[in-house]
Amino acid sequence: MLAQRQAEAAGADWREFVIEALIRVLGFSTIGFVLLIFLFLLREGVPSFYKVPLSNLFGISWYPTFGLFGTLPLLLGSVLVTVTAILIAMPLGIATAVFVREVAPNWAREILKPMIEVLAGIPSVVLGFFGMHVVAPLIRETLGTPTGLTVFTGGLLLAYMALPTIISVAEDALDATPKSYKDAGLAMGATQWQTIWRVVVPAARSGITTAVMLGMGRAIGETMAVMMVTGNAARMPLSLDSLFKPARTMTATIAAEMGEVAQGSIHYHALFGIGIILFILTFLINVAAAATIFKKQRRGGLR
């Protein structure tokens, strides 16, 4: 038994070396994947920046069949849908996180948390399908618009898709506020309600900001549900009632058109160009979100 162990140990030497080297490589692989993704987006997308004049590329009409590749209406479409989604999801998400973490009795928490996880798991195409068949007709009838496929419909669905992210990250932030803060608030004679909104939530501010930003990142990158319920009209959403008219996002444009373009055509490169814009946008949002996380860690000591 002992001899066998020793023999194993001798053989284990180089085996362990190989395994540990492999683990190191795998550890670094995520950086490699991010670089690869960016590299291939650039490779296929950059030609659009010199094949299409910039005035066209940042123009206000997207009609690929006429050689018009103005990305502005798509960018604005994405921004409008995302802002709508965040305006709905932010209050709902923060309130739910506060409720789950600070107020809810145990039994309610045991129901709410798994339900929110279920929401995170519902495929976006299923939500889009539900949106088409249930939400859109409802909006058409209540608002009397010609179609239920509007920016608002998309924003509403996106809000629910962003909610699980916002709730879980905000909850962690609330959980990370030192218990002594809360105790101090209560000891000063404040009610639980006052302590929550004047002590706990302000202390968790940076984490809650991170939560909202991550939710925003999710919303701007969402594809299928948005494509199915926002009506896909690539027009400049400038008037006030744009909220209740169809629009088209960057993600939906790629998804809807990539299948039909010839590989290597200007249209093909332009769609990858939109991909670059999306990549950079979400990259910036996530770096900003991560920066708040790192800052919180550096503050240290408070817990």
Place this chain on the structure above:
Amino acid sequence: MSRYWVQRLGFALLGLIALAVVAPILVVIGTIVVEGMGAISWEFITAMPFDGMKQGGIFPALVGTLLLTLGTALVAIPIGVGGTIYLAEYARDTWVTRCIRLAIVNLSGIPSIVYGLFGLGMFVLFLRMGTSILAGALTLGIMTLPVIIITAEEALRAVPTEFRTVSASLGGTRWQGIRYIILPQALPGIITGIILGLLRAAGETAPILFTVAAFFLPRLPQSPFDPTMALPYHLYVISTQVPGMPLQIQHGTALVLLALVLSMNLVATIIRSYFRRRRQW
């Protein structure tokens, strides 16, 4: 109004908001179950579609999704678990490690349609895999990594430091400690992470649009280099691209996809809560 009344009203309001968040989830699931139940039959699950998909079943799409998920697992599990072990057990807090963490945050934030573009550019065209299960599994595998790593790292970090020091004090090498002590203890958490990652992949449409998915292909794939139908894409196709599609088939397809994903979710929840209760430290 006394401040205790303010508190009582405030709490009630928060409860109502939480209800407004949760109730639509039940409505979505309920609607799809009620409307789709009628379409479900043995034939619907196991038959090929025909007559422009207006009749028959969803068999090739279901098999396609299962194969894709299996392929995704083969790609994501070794890379994800290896990467997690590095981060939790080997990495020190240097700027390189911070770069890795930033990369993971970014991988999880990259839009799924951008993964689709990447898969098209790298696997389908550059590496000449064509639209195939292989190209799709690689794309979905990379997309799944952050979910697995983030969940699994938490599981590894939850194993107390004493376990490592005891293993070392008994003469175990670092790898032996990981292999025989840490990993078995963290296994339920790792498996939960893997399932959560895979269920995302199984339900995704955007990354497979240009890398795997076939609009209508009423036969099973013969090799990893074949394209295939897949449930999420099939649902998209029949609900938006095929005029005159019977509603019941659409709801039935949505129900099968939802049931697949939610049952994986349930398994993950059960594993997690079961082992959390049984854990002795």
